[in-house]
Amino acid sequence: MMELTRKGEYAIRGILYLAQQPPGKVSLISEIAEATDAPQTFLAKIFQSFAKIGIVSSYRGTGGGFTIGRSPATITLREVVEAVEGPIIPNRCLVNGGACERGEECNVHPVWRQVQAQVVRILDGVTIEELARKKR
Amino acid sequence: MMELTRKGEYAIRGILYLAQQPPGKVSLISEIAEATDAPQTFLAKIFQSFAKIGIVSSYRGTGGGFTIGRSPATITLREVVEAVEGPIIPNRCLVNGGACERGEECNVHPVWRQVQAQVVRILDGVTIEELARKKR
DNA sequence: GTATAAGAAGACTAAAACGGTCCTAAAGGT
DNA sequence: ACCTTTAGGACCGTTTTAGTCTTCTTATAC
Numbered sequence: 001m002m003e004l005t006r007k008g009e010y011a012i013r014g015i016l017y018l019a020q021q022p023p024g025k026v027s028l029i030s031e032i033a034e035a036t037d038a039p040q041t042f043l044a045k046i047f048q049s050f051a052k053i054g055i056v057s058s059y060r061g062t063g064g065g066f067t068i069g070r071s072p073a074t075i076t077l078r079e080v081v082e083a084v085e086g087p088i089i090p091n092r093c094l095v096n097g098g099a100c101e102r103g104e105e106c107n108v109h110p111v112w113r114q115v116q117a118q119v120v121r122i123l124d125g126v127t128i129e130e131l132a133r134k135k136r
Numbered sequence: 137m138m139e140l141t142r143k144g145e146y147a148i149r150g151i152l153y154l155a156q157q158p159p160g161k162v163s164l165i166s167e168i169a170e171a172t173d174a175p176q177t178f179l180a181k182i183f184q185s186f187a188k189i190g191i192v193s194s195y196r197g198t199g200g201g202f203t204i205g206r207s208p209a210t211i212t213l214r215e216v217v218e219a220v221e222g223p224i225i226p227n228r229c230l231v232n233g234g235a236c237e238r239g240e241e242c243n244v245h246p247v248w249r250q251v252q253a254q255v256v257r258i259l260d261g262v263t264i265e266e267l268a269r270k271k272r
Numbered sequence: 273g274t275a276t277a278a279g280a281a282g283a284c285t286a287a288a289a290c291g292g293t294c295c296t297a298a299a300g301g302t
Numbered sequence: 303a304c305c306t307t308t309a310g311g312a313c314c315g316t317t318t319t320a321g322t323c324t325t326c327t328t329a330t331a332c
Binding site for chain 1: 137138139140144145148152213217218221222223224225226227228243244247248250251252254255258259262267
Binding site: 166181 | 308
């Protein structure tokens with residue numbers, strides 16, 4: 001239960017690699033894929049999601065590639081994970097504002113809401129800058 | 137991300153139903169399935185898992201069925217969820233004691249360990265008795 | 273302006289997980 | 303014996319995961 005998918009792992013490794021490059025350096029997707037040991041075309045999709053929400057910038061054509069889109073200190077782990085895996089929702093019923101038909105089940109809802117809040121809190125508290133810094 | 141499956145939902149509804157029955161009453165799986173609006177054969181599997189870890193008792197033959205196996209106050213939501221969904225593991229690498237090959241990734245591990253700890257803490261803190269009591 | 277070097281976008285695919293069903297066996301009651 | 307009820311395993315369709323492949327579009331270099 002609650003497993004991070006491969007996509008999520010590649011996403012984190014990919015953006016950490018970008019965050020660790022010298023400022024201004026443009027990285028090819030092929031380079032990132034090799035460095036992070038991720039399938040290139042799959043990683044390309046992930047970076048498209050990143051580009052869409054602006055946490056990476058993309059440049060096409062010769063000399064193109066990717067750079068980090070914002071300061072790593074402003075990018076949270078939650079943003080990265082949610083960019084590729086969607087919002088953190090432990091129970092489907094939380095989608096429609098926690099309203100659900102079954103009485104018995106709804107007793108459990110506050111618990112899931114609590115779980116969600118805690119996970120979000122933790123992931124929001126970790127920045128890419130921190131993660132990229134610690135090691136090396 | 138982090139969604140509870142149908143199996144998990146049926147599991148919770150099913151054991152809550154049992155916990156709400158008068159002491160000593162034996163419930164048929166068909167009865168529980170109807171009451172909780174779950175597919176009977178599927179719910180039967182779930183209750184097999186429950187019986188295996190002793191949170192419900194099963195009796196075969198005429199007059200058989202299921203009863204709660206321990207006092208609802210001693211059964212935690214975590215036990216119920218883990219019985220059918222397996223252990224709560226947000227990142228695969230936590231399986232082998234948190235040891236993993238990739239350096240970059242391992243910075244992230246403490247975060248997942250924290251997530252795991254918080255979720256476990258919350259689910260361990262909720263008993264079936266509490267959930268069964270609140271409503272009705 | 274044409275070749276070339278990238279990323280963007282969507283169709284497609286294999287394998288696994290989810291969400292069950294079905295059938296046979298085993299155990300207990302009458 | 304026969305019926306009732308759970309136990310266990312085989313099976314099966316659908317969805318999600320984890321990718322690949324092909325075709326654009328954009329940008330640079332010559």
